[in-house]
Amino acid sequence: MMNIWPVPQVKLGENSIAEIPAALDSLGAEKVMVVTDEGLIKVGIYDKIEKVLIDAGKEVLLVDEVKPDPSMQLVDSIADKARLSGAQAIIGLGGGSSIDSAKVAAALVGNEGSIKDYIGVGVLPKPGLPILAVPTTAGTGSEVTYLSILSDLENETKKGFGTPFIMPKFAFLDPSLTVGLPPHITAPTGMDALCHCVEAYTSANANDYSDAMAVKAIELISQNIRTAYNNGSDLTARENMLLGSLMAGIAFANAGVTAVHAFAYPLGGMFHVPHGMANSLMLPVIIKFNASAMKERFGHIAEIMTGRKGADWQDCINEVEQLCVDVNLPRNLKAIDIPESAIKPMSVSVMDQTRLLVNNPREVTQEDAFAIYTEAWGR
Ligand SMILES: NC(=O)c1ccc[n+]([C@@H]2O[C@H](COP(=O)([O-])OP(=O)(O)OC[C@H]3O[C@@H](n4cnc5c(N)ncnc54)[C@H](O)[C@@H]3O)[C@@H](O)[C@H]2O)c1
Ligand SMILES: [Fe+2]
Structure with missing residues (x-):
């Protein structure tokens, strides 16, 4: 039997990020957490996204602590922040490291405990927050996969975490965000x-x-x-x-x-x-x-x-x-x-x-x- 995974609604083209607020409206989300890394702040890409969100009257919470090859400890700490903040949706902004982290943190919000309890494919029992992906590398394709790859620091390796609950609902592919890559x-x-x-x-x-x-x-x-x-x-x-x-x-x-x-x-x-x-x-x-x-x-x-x-x-x-x-x-x-x-x-x-x-x-x-x-x- 052939299985075809669903894909998010995708907006591709210059200035497609202007469509993010309408997507959030469709999810009923007024308070949104943006998960990214310092590099995206330095080159001014985060500012562009924040402006689009603020202009549309959204409340924005920034988490910029993602590091390349994100670890399980990192996503646990982002999930804790999301749980405490009351965010209603999570935007993963950046390369695969930021999008993967955003996806796992969003899913963990709907479940108890740590990602360590759910490593593997199809283990996580419940959905979490809706995810929007804004890739700024081309790239991992993380905006259309039900997978995130996390570093297991204890065993010096990387492990896959897969569940349909981390498939983003929307992806915004704006080439102008990648010209400075x-x-x-x-x-x-x-x-x-x-x-x-x-x-x-x-x-x-x-x-x-x-x-x-x-x-x-x-x-x-x-x-x-x-x-x-x-x-x-x-x-x-x-x-x-x-x-x-x-x-x-x-x-x-x-x-x-x-x-x-x-x-x-x-x-x-x-x-x-x-x-x-x-x-x-x-x-x-x-x-x-x-x-x-x-x-x-x-x-x-x-x-x-x-x-x-x-x-x-x-x-x-x-x-x-x-x-x-x-x-x-x-x-x-x-x-x-x-x-x-x-x-x-x-x-x-x-x-x-x-x-x-x-x-x-x-x-x-x-x-x-x-x-x-x-x-x-x-x-
Ligand atoms: N989920 C999946 O299906 C999947 C698939 C492949 C890889 N991955 C994972 O994705 C991670 C790698 O992601 P990546 O290769 O996209 O790199 P990355 O997310 O680690 O980013 C690399 C660097 O590029 C910078 N950067 C990103 N966009 C930029 C831009 N537009 N302008 C300037 N700087 C920019 C970032 O700040 C960072 O310093 C790995 O952890 C890998 O295992 C996941
Ligand atoms: Fe890859």
């Missing part, structure tokens, strides 16, 4: 989005619906990421990247991601490698590992990325590698100072990512994991 964040966040659609398209759980989303997302992202990187103020490229990351998010919400994300998590958990960079470091190595199970699909991805009929899975690896060079992402783990001695513990840790590894088109053994990290380290 610096190239060194545009590149890894864009590669994260590319990984989502490439992995969804080559997932063992892909279906016709996720394929349609993934194929268009691969096209949008691969054709716009270089322009967004080189000329951040190109609004068309920025809008296409936002749409691409949204469609990639829908694709992987329905098909799952595979070994690329699984192998990226220990890099994030143990060495705090930014999520998109960790994925981009693993992508060519995993395509090579998975190619034998999905030759045609990797060939099709290469055709979309190169625009050349007849391109094959090897072209797919070459094209992905060239893209990483063009947006100045590192080539291997050695280049970002991951010690060689980490290969062993990372290859043990990745085997716990069963939620993702079950989607991989090829089984991954402990020995494979060691070989994959070894190649990613020194190739």
Whole structure:
């Protein structure tokens, strides 16, 4: 049976944030909490949102303590603030870190206790507050997924938390909010989005619906990421990247991601490698590992990325590698100072990512994991 997850109502385009108050009205929300990080305050993006809300007569509560790779402790503390404040809706403003934190905190408000009690998929018993997402990276696709990824500081890893209750009700994708995203964040966040659609398209759980989303997302992202990187103020490229990351998010919400994300998590958990960079470091190595199970699909991805009929899975690896060079992402783990001695513990840790590894088109053994990290380290 095919399962298709609902998507929020999406407003895409310049100044779409002007629609936020009407969305809040439809939810009966007068008091709203905005969850974001300091970076969004510094570049003035929070001020723009606050102005839209205040002008519409809304009461605004700001929580700006989100950090990259948010932890379970952080979301517990945001949920406590939301419980005490009496907020009626929560806006996640920023990249995946802020939106993921907002989603979990909003859901916790309707339940007792800590997120630690509910880790996993489908564990949380009750809904919480309605969520509105305003992504400012393109991106994680968190605005259209029922998942949040949280750091487990005790075990130095990252864990997924999934429930339909954290699917946002509305998403506002305004390209003007992403023009100031610096190239060194545009590149890894864009590669994260590319990984989502490439992995969804080559997932063992892909279906016709996720394929349609993934194929268009691969096209949008691969054709716009270089322009967004080189000329951040190109609004068309920025809008296409936002749409691409949204469609990639829908694709992987329905098909799952595979070994690329699984192998990226220990890099994030143990060495705090930014999520998109960790994925981009693993992508060519995993395509090579998975190619034998999905030759045609990797060939099709290469055709979309190169625009050349007849391109094959090897072209797919070459094209992905060239893209990483063009947006100045590192080539291997050695280049970002991951010690060689980490290969062993990372290859043990990745085997716990069963939620993702079950989607991989090829089984991954402990020995494979060691070989994959070894190649990613020194190739
Ligand atoms: N929920 C999901 O489905 C999902 C999917 C993929 C990744 N994730 C998670 O998302 C997190 C990563 O999110 P991210 O890659 O979007 O990065 P991020 O949210 O950590 O943000 C990175 C940096 O970019 C800055 N920034 C964001 N937008 C900006 C803008 N427009 N202008 C200037 N600076 C800006 C932020 O202040 C921050 O310093 C990770 O924790 C990852 O695990 C979640
Ligand atoms: Fe991701």
